[in-house]
Amino acid sequence: MLIATGLTYSFFLTVSSSLAAPIKPHFPSNDILPSGTRVGLIAKSPSSTLLYQNKDMMFPPASTLKLITALAAKLELGDSFRYQTQLEKDGNNLILRFSGDPSLTSSDIENLLDKANNKLIKGDLIIDQNAFTGYEKGVGWPWDILGVCYSTPSSAITLDGNCVMASIYTNADGTTRVFAPAHQPVVVSTQAKAVTRQQQKDQYCELELATTPANHYQLSGCLVKQDKPLPLNFAVQNSFLYSSGILQQILKKKGIKLAGTIKLAKQPSIFGKPIASHSSEPLPSLLEHMLKDSDNLYANNLSKTLGAHYFKQAGSFTNGAEAIKQILKKKAKINLDDAIIEDGSGLSRNNRITPEQMYSVLKYIKAQDHKLDFIRLMPTSGETGTLKYRSSMRKAPIKGQIVAKSGSLFATYNMAGFVLDKSGKPSTMFVQYVTDYHPQKNTNLVPPLAQFEQSFYQNLIKATQE
Numbered sequence: 001m002l003i004a005t006g007l008t009y010s011f012f013l014t015v016s017s018s019l020a021a022p023i024k025p026h027f028p029s030n031d032i033l034p035s036g037t038r039v040g041l042i043a044k045s046p047s048s049t050l051l052y053q054n055k056d057m058m059f060p061p062a063s064t065l066k067l068i069t070a071l072a073a074k075l076e077l078g079d080s081f082r083y084q085t086q087l088e089k090d091g092n093n094l095i096l097r098f099s100g101d102p103s104l105t106s107s108d109i110e111n112l113l114d115k116a117n118n119k120l121i122k123g124d125l126i127i128d129q130n131a132f133t134g135y136e137k138g139v140g141w142p143w144d145i146l147g148v149c150y151s152t153p154s155s156a157i158t159l160d161g162n163c164v165m166a167s168i169y170t171n172a173d174g175t176t177r178v179f180a181p182a183h184q185p186v187v188v189s190t191q192a193k194a195v196t197r198q199q200q201k202d203q204y205c206e207l208e209l210a211t212t213p214a215n216h217y218q219l220s221g222c223l224v225k226q227d228k229p230l231p232l233n234f235a236v237q238n239s240f241l242y243s244s245g246i247l248q249q250i251l252k253k254k255g256i257k258l259a260g261t262i263k264l265a266k267q268p269s270i271f272g273k274p275i276a277s278h279s280s281e282p283l284p285s286l287l288e289h290m291l292k293d294s295d296n297l298y299a300n301n302l303s304k305t306l307g308a309h310y311f312k313q314a315g316s317f318t319n320g321a322e323a324i325k326q327i328l329k330k331k332a333k334i335n336l337d338d339a340i341i342e343d344g345s346g347l348s349r350n351n352r353i354t355p356e357q358m359y360s361v362l363k364y365i366k367a368q369d370h371k372l373d374f375i376r377l378m379p380t381s382g383e384t385g386t387l388k389y390r391s392s393m394r395k396a397p398i399k400g401q402i403v404a405k406s407g408s409l410f411a412t413y414n415m416a417g418f419v420l421d422k423s424g425k426p427s428t429m430f431v432q433y434v435t436d437y438h439p440q441k442n443t444n445l446v447p448p449l450a451q452f453e454q455s456f457y458q459n460l461i462k463a464t465q466e
Contacts, residue, residue: 032452033437040355040433041456044363045419045464055359058340058352059433062407063294063386064416065346065353067361067378068336070287072324073302074372075331076309083280083305087112090272092123095265096247099131100156100305100315101280102298103289106246108278109159113254115276124260125251127243130269132156132304134316136239138343140350147211151347152235154300154317159243161297162236167229168207168219170194176223178232185245186234190219197224211237240264288377291405292385296345303344317343332364346407355431358416362429366418375426378403378417381457392453401461404430411437413449419457419464428464432456 033039040054061068073081083101085108087094094116098104136153137146145151149163166180166188174195180188192207200206205222217234236242244262251258280286290298303324304315310323321341328334339357342348365374379385382399386406393399403426404417412435418426432453439448 032448032455033434034439034448037437038433038435040431042355042359042431043428043460044359044430045428045460048463052355052359055356056354058354059414059435060349060409060412061346061351061353061358061433062409062412062414063296063346064358064405064407064414064431065341065344065351066291066294066299066407067358067365067405067416068324068328068341068353069299069303069306069344070291070377071332071361071365071372071374072306072327073283073287074374076306076323076327077283079283079373081283085109085112085278085280086274087116087276088272089275090126090270092121093126093260093272094118094121094123095126095128095270095272097128097131097269098155098157098243100154100158100301101278102158102161102295102301103280103286104158104278105160106250109247110250110254112276112278113250113256119256121256121258121260125247125258125262126265126270127157127240127247127262128265128269129156129240130265130267130314131308132301132316133314134318138300138317138345138348140342140348142349147209147217147235147237149233149235150296152297153237153239154297154304154343155239156304157239157243158297158301159239159246162239162242164215164234164236164242166217166232166234168192168223168232169229170223170225176219178219179229183249185215185242185249186236187214187216188219188234189217192219192221192223194225195222200224209234211235213238215241284373284377291377292379294386294406296347299345300343300347306344320344328361332368334360334364346409349409355433358431358433359429362416362418362431366426366429369426375403375418378405391447392450392457397461398454398457401465402457411435413437415453419460422465428460430460 040057040059042052042055044050083099085099085101085104086097136155141151152162164184164186166178168176168178170176174193176190176192176194178188178190200222207223208221210218215237247262289295303320306323307319308315311319325336336357340352342350369375379387381387381393381402387393401420404415407414415432419428421427
């Protein structure tokens with residue numbers, strides 16, 4: 001059964017029942033969404049044929065791409081995989097070998113040094129980042145978001161999420177001031193003006209952020225006056241400088257003397273004698289965090305790790321993307337040859353896949369979930385992760401009835417996942433890709449997207465469960 005290209009046409013899901021007539025939900029009218037919006041939809045319940053609209057059209061997947069990254073990781077790395085961060089001794093030098101573990105913290109490094117039980121480093125402390133190579137920022141990442149934590153660089157040297165926290169205050173005299181915890185080896189300053197909301201509107205003035213490779217952050221522009229501080233988070237711009245600063249603090253805290261300096265390892269790597277190591281949580285725990293919190297750093301580092309593991313060389317965005325394609329084609333018969341994949345997170349505006357390609361991923365996950373144990377790692381509508389507060393999913397009958405991964409970029413709002421049946425098991429599969437969505441600002445109305453999603457998912461739930 002094929003669906004016509006316009007949203008004005010009806011869309012039917014057939015539900016087999018000997019007691020009642022089939023339920024026939026339909027797509028919301030195209031009048032709900034602004035003119036020019038592109039929509040790609042697929043739905044398949046156990047009792048229906050495949051129903052679709054624009055299934056072969058390319059869309060930016062946004063964070064639904066994390067489903068693809070996660071599946072490739074499951075198939076290639078396996079559930080027992082853990083990142084290993086290792087401390088090695090080479091003569092008088094110590095080597096701290098980072099692996100790209102996105103969950104690594106300063107406390108983990110402290111514990112590593114405790115295990116080494118060494119109060120004097122006679123040579124240098126060498127930081128090794130050679131697990132990854134190439135760009136730390138993906139092709140197609142917008143320049144104006146590179147200073148914030150959801151676009152933090154993907155580096156083998158990952159510590160505390162490569163993210164630092166700060167806050168900005170407005171002063172009565174129209175100036176602003178900033179605060180950053182002293183333990184963070186960064187510099188934060190502000191020249192921003194404190195203004196009224198009307199002044200901000202009249203002057204077309206927003207709060208702006210400039211960064212430097214030395215991990216300096218300067219705020220400028222305008223900030224509306226407020227009684228409480230505004231929390232800020234900044235992406236580390238130079239992971240070596242940041243980790244060096246943290247290590248200096250740890251050495252001082254632990255009373256460890258360093259005769260030499262903290263240096264960056266050259267290529268190729270020198271391997272010393274292992275003296276201590278730290279293991280991350282196993283892969284399923286990493287994937288659950290990545291999918292439920294939509295953590296871009298986890299996804300991008302996993303993509304590079306896949307490139308390193310599959311091709312037996314330093315991981316990069318380029319070989320990571322190719323590894324994902326080859327892994328899924330070889331191990332799951334999923335063909336993504338025509339897809340454009342620039343990173344593992346979906347942050348790149350250059351990424352493009354079709355609804356049908358995403359549907360093939362969902363189909364495999366559902367068929368193999370008894371082995372993969374994958375679906376439980378995804379957010380649940382109105383209850384967990386990024387779907388907990390999604391406006392279209394916070395209330396019955398949608399709340400708790402959908403397990404899916406959302407994805408949002410500028411003018412793009414996507415969903416891909418499963419509707420649960422009466423027993424709470426994944427049943428109907430669906431893909432929703434909405435892009436070029438530019439609604440008029442009207443605070444008195446429910447946003448068109450929320451109306452569209454509520455209608456769409458209520459119909460899917462009804463067709464699945466009745």
